[in-house]
Amino acid sequence: MYDLLKSKLLAQPVLHADETYYTVLESETVKTYYWVFLSDRHDSYGITLYHHDPSRSGQVALDFLGDYKGYLHCDMWQAYEQLPKATLVGCWAHVRRKFHEAVPQAASEKSLTKQGLNYCNRMFYLEQTWEALSKQERYQIRQVKLKPLMRKFFEWCRRNKATVLPGSKLGKAINYVLKHQEIFAYVLLDGNLELSNNKAERAVKSLVMDRKNWLFSQSFEGATAGLCTNKAFREQPSLAVMFLKT
Template sequence: SKSYMWLYATGADSPEGKLTDTDIPHIVLFDYHASRAGQCAVDYLDGYQGYLQVDGYAGYHKTQATLVGCWAHARRKFTDAKTAMGKHKSGKVEWALNHIQKLYRIEIQIKNKTPDERLKIRQEKSLLLLKQFEAWLIKSEQEVLPKTKLGEAIQYCLNQWVKLQRYTLDGHLSIDNNRAERAIKPFVIGRKAWLFSQTANGAHASAVLYSIIETAKANGLTPFVYVMHLLEELSQPEPDIESVLPWNVKLG
């Protein structure tokens, strides 16, 4: 049967990537469901009204979160269009990809700055590029056949535009959700070798185990050493759960 593993991530990929003036921990949480219905996210987030960075899946609109778009997904649409054209080059595709690259160059420059500094620079530099891109999208929509890969890429960006520019409103936000894309890769690779996840209970167990291991890795911990430490503490009569959360543990 077909089922789904949802993934939620906060913080950064590693302790080194953590901004100094925020206490957002590095967390990777897997949540198994037999469905991809938007209600799964609604139930899990339970009224959460903060930012949620997502792809273009419409189901996320059912949540109460403020949705933020992903420029990696937008860029991939244009990359697919370039591939579909083969040897036939398109100035429009190249322009779009180059313009998106300019947005990413700004992100590289501000990677290690504080959220306030990132916000300021985005407001000064990124917003101008975004306005240029939006004008190009509106113009190109009238010039490109809608059912071509390029037409689909343009329409995707126009449909997602409010969300795609939202990352410029808060310095804590990222330009894309590659954070989650990278976090789920070990799960995607692992499922090819599974012989035991044949039941919903097994899938739920996998979600718990992957959450523990991937969150440990995100916090710079060696998974085996952390799990041994975790089991030792949990075997105590009154274990201190707070102290063994991955972002609170310091292991040599």
């Protein structure tokens, strides 16, 4: 069943992926990892698959996704860069979070940190207003409104890079944007792509909450059982079928 669902998942044109750590005492490593791979919101199957692995390396993503040729929403974890044919789509929620964390308590609206955050807020506001549009309509309006806004934001980052300390929170946020600029702009390539990878982050959020409660598992079997008793695992919508493979 797992392999059947995986084959259907990998046939989708758009996927989301994320991972989170989990402690297993019998593991040879300090941390093991839950990986989650799921279809996008436009997929009628609504498949979510979890994979438990000792490693967070690129080999795990490569073993699971192989020569997947579609779009993959993900954070900028280097493991996903090992995929030879997938087109990575960066998560703007991560960008926004970095600028939000850089804003001092008494910052004015004219401060650089607020300016960077406001660029991100405008993008998410626009996306929210286009939520009910068709794929083609969303693609077209993004070219007219979102693409110029992104271009201005990237130019703003380049212009201000030299004026802030690279080790500061703002400096790190700007460098993060510029390092992955091309991947962040890939959301413009298809109307079904999303501005964030929040769908995958929500899929692992309940695991993170449970991790805080029971802290660790003695064995890999216990880690598997812990996932299967997870509330989110048991209470999925009828179209969302979830399985675990270790």
